[in-house]
Amino acid sequence: MIRMSRLRRVLAAAAAGAVLAGCVGGQPPVDETADRPVTVLGPWTGTQEDTFEELLAGEGFDYVYQGTAAQREVLLSQVLAGTPPDIVIMPNTGELAEYAAEGLLEPLDGRGLYEPDQYDAPWTPRATGESGEHVYWVPVRAALKSIVWYRAANGRPEFVGAREWCMGMGDDGAAGWPGSDWIEDLVLQTAGARTYARWARGELEWTAEPLVRAWTAWGELMKSDGTGPARWALLNDYRGAAGEEGLLFGGRVETEERCVAEHQGSFARDLYGEAAGRADYAPSTAYLPGATVPRGREVSGDFAALFDDRAKAREVFRFLASRDGQRVWAASSESPVYSANSARGMPRPEDAVTQRIVRDLEDTALPRCLDASDVMPPAVRDAFYNAALQYLAADGLDPLPWLRSIQKVQEFEKRRPWMTGICG
Numbered sequence: 001m002i003r004m005s006r007l008r009r010v011l012a013a014a015a016a017g018a019v020l021a022g023c024v025g026g027q028p029p030v031d032e033t034a035d036r037p038v039t040v041l042g043p044w045t046g047t048q049e050d051t052f053e054e055l056l057a058g059e060g061f062d063y064v065y066q067g068t069a070a071q072r073e074v075l076l077s078q079v080l081a082g083t084p085p086d087i088v089i090m091p092n093t094g095e096l097a098e099y100a101a102e103g104l105l106e107p108l109d110g111r112g113l114y115e116p117d118q119y120d121a122p123w124t125p126r127a128t129g130e131s132g133e134h135v136y137w138v139p140v141r142a143a144l145k146s147i148v149w150y151r152a153a154n155g156r157p158e159f160v161g162a163r164e165w166c167m168g169m170g171d172d173g174a175a176g177w178p179g180s181d182w183i184e185d186l187v188l189q190t191a192g193a194r195t196y197a198r199w200a201r202g203e204l205e206w207t208a209e210p211l212v213r214a215w216t217a218w219g220e221l222m223k224s225d226g227t228g229p230a231r232w233a234l235l236n237d238y239r240g241a242a243g244e245e246g247l248l249f250g251g252r253v254e255t256e257e258r259c260v261a262e263h264q265g266s267f268a269r270d271l272y273g274e275a276a277g278r279a280d281y282a283p284s285t286a287y288l289p290g291a292t293v294p295r296g297r298e299v300s301g302d303f304a305a306l307f308d309d310r311a312k313a314r315e316v317f318r319f320l321a322s323r324d325g326q327r328v329w330a331a332s333s334e335s336p337v338y339s340a341n342s343a344r345g346m347p348r349p350e351d352a353v354t355q356r357i358v359r360d361l362e363d364t365a366l367p368r369c370l371d372a373s374d375v376m377p378p379a380v381r382d383a384f385y386n387a388a389l390q391y392l393a394a395d396g397l398d399p400l401p402w403l404r405s406i407q408k409v410q411e412f413e414k415r416r417p418w419m420t421g422i423c424g
Helices: 005-024 046-058 071-080 093-101 179-189 193-202 211-222 230-235 246-249 267-272 273-278 310-322 323-332 352-362 377-391 400-412
Strands: 038-043 063-067 089-092 137-144 147-151 262-263 279-283 299-308 368-370
Touching: 038 046, 038 310, 046 323, 063 179, 063 310, 063 323, 071 089, 071 093, 089 093, 089 310, 093 299, 093 377, 137 267, 137 310, 147 230, 147 246, 179 193, 179 211, 179 262, 179 299, 179 377, 193 211, 193 368, 211 377, 211 400, 230 310, 230 377, 246 262, 246 267, 246 273, 267 273, 267 279, 279 352, 299 310, 310 323, 377 400
Parallel strands: 038 063, 038 089, 299 368
Antiparallel strands: 089 299, 137 299, 147 262, 147 279
16 A cells, blocks of 8 residues: 655645635635735845845835744745745755655756757756656755865864853754764865765665764764763754854853854855955865765755745746846845856956855865755754754764654655756
C-alpha cells in the first residue's frame, strides 16, 4: 500500500471541506478578485523587507508583501485556507518540492518566466516532480557560506579559541539552523562534495562515519571548556541582542564579553548595521577542526515559486527572475544583494569585501554546494535543527542518539527524485 504523505493528507482533508463549502446552494465558488494585488510571501523583514517593497513599488507593481521568519507555518496555513500567496520566496527547496508533488505549484519551464541559460549549477533550475518533467522554482537571491567573519581592525585571526566564537542558535521560526550550517560545512570540507551531495539527497545514513565525525568535531569545539560557546549559543539569538550590531560587534547576552569570529553566511553583514563596513571574512577551512584544504563552498539561495498563474503574478515573477530585475534590485539596495543570475552583468561594487563575495559566488574552481538542510524534506530538516539544539545542551560528545533519531525520520520520509543537483 502506498503511504500518503502527511502534507497530502492534510491538504486532501482541507480540499474536501472546501468542496463541501463551495457546493452550498448548488453554486460553484466565484472568484471575485481576479484582478487583486499580487501577493508575495517572503523571508525578509526589517530593512531587507523595506528594500524589497521599494523594488516592487518602483516598478509600479500592484502587490502586497508579507515577510516572516515562520514561513513554513504561515504558508501551510494559507494553503489550507485556500488562499496561498501568488508568489512564495524561500530558501527551502525541499519544502517547495512537497507543494510541487501535490500539484500546487505552477510549472515554469518553456513559458518565458526565466532564462535557463542565465543560471549555472548549482543554481540551474532543476526539472522536478515524480518523473522529473517540470521546473518549479528559480533562485532570485544568493548567499555565500563556508566563511568566517571577524573584525577587520583586529586583523585576520590565526586561531579562534572555543570561547571566542560568536554563535547564537535562536531564531523566530527555525531555531537551531546556525548549528546545521556548522555541521554542513564540516561535512563538506572534511568528506568532500560527493559525500555531501549524497547526504543531502538522503542517500547516506545519518549514522555514517563522515556524519559522526563532523558532529563530534563540532561538539568538541562547542563544549571544550564546559561553559561555552555551547552555553552562549543556546542563550543567544543568531542576530545578537536586541538593538545591538549582531553578535560580532554587539557582544553576547548578559555579558560584556566580546567574541572574536562568527561562522555565518554573507547575509551576516546585514545584521551588523553601521558596523558592517568594519567586518571582513576568511574561508572557513582554516578554522574547522579536521579540515585541511577547501573542498567546496556551501551556498544558499532564496527561490521563487508560483502558486497562481494570473498574468499579474507572472509579470512580477518574470521581473524578479530576470537579469534586469536582478540589476535593479542590487542598485536599489543599501546593503549588497547577491545574485545567482550569471547574465546580470552588474558593475563591480566599490566595497572590497562585497567584490570578494561576488567573486567567490561566481568562482567554479571549487564545487558550490547548496545548503543541505534547505534541500531536505521539511520533517528531516526540522529534526536536524532540533538535534543540533539538543546535542549542544546535552553532556558528552557522542552524537549517535541524535543521529539515529534523525535517521528514523529520514526513513519515514520517502525521498522523491527531484533534488539531483546539489553541487556544481
